[in-house]
Amino acid sequence: EACGVAADPLAVLAFVGANLRRLRARAGLSQVGLAAASGISRRMIVSLEGGDTNISLTSLDRLAEALGATFIELVSDPAAQRQRLDTVAWRGSSAQSLGVLLGSVPARAEAQLWSWSLGPGDRYEASPDPEGWHEMIFVSEGLLVVELADGPVTVAAGDYVIFSSAQAYAYRNAADGTTRFIRHVVL
DSSP states (O other), X not given: OOOOOOSSTTHHHHHHHHHHHHHHHHHTOOHHHHHHHHSOOHHHHHHHHTTOOOOOHHHHHHHHHHHTOOXXXXXXXXXXXXXXXXXEEEEOSSXXXXXXXXXXXXXXXXXXXXXXXXXXXXXXXXXXXXTTOXXXXXXXXXXXXXXXXXXXXXXXXXXXXXXXXXXXXXXXXXXXXXXXXXXXXXX
16 A cells, blocks of 8 residues: 555545544534633634535644544544555645645654664664554665564555564565665654
8 A cells, every 4th residue: 555645635524524523523513612611713613514614733733632532533534544644634835745644553652763774785673572563664775574473564755654563573675775674663
């Protein structure tokens, strides 16, 4: 599965609208009550629920907080797999300006950001981490094979993989040259 942007660039607004209505009902708030709790105007909330407007990421955070929800619950496709979202969450005035929420995993205590490189044919083997740990890997150069209990996952430059690291796993460089990747460990 390639890294990409939702086919409909406005899809995130449709998700926000439906999620906002659902989460507002779950919280037992009217549009007026949510406006008061979040500091976002009722008019903006009505427009969002109708999928008719754009909103800042900061305002989405404020809405999520007022609803007792997470940012991910508010912006993601409810039918999507939680780890891999590939959802456009922000668009700028230029067609090349966008923020794509690639994925999410629950976090309890810590997040680590690593820069890795593996020379041709090199391999790194890891022991299982405790339950609840995850890794998110973005390959910037080369071809990485992540060997997991369910089988190997091949990740080309520009793509990523998210997995539970509470299993034995390994990284293997499948390129002729150096493979470079960013490793985000979430505890």
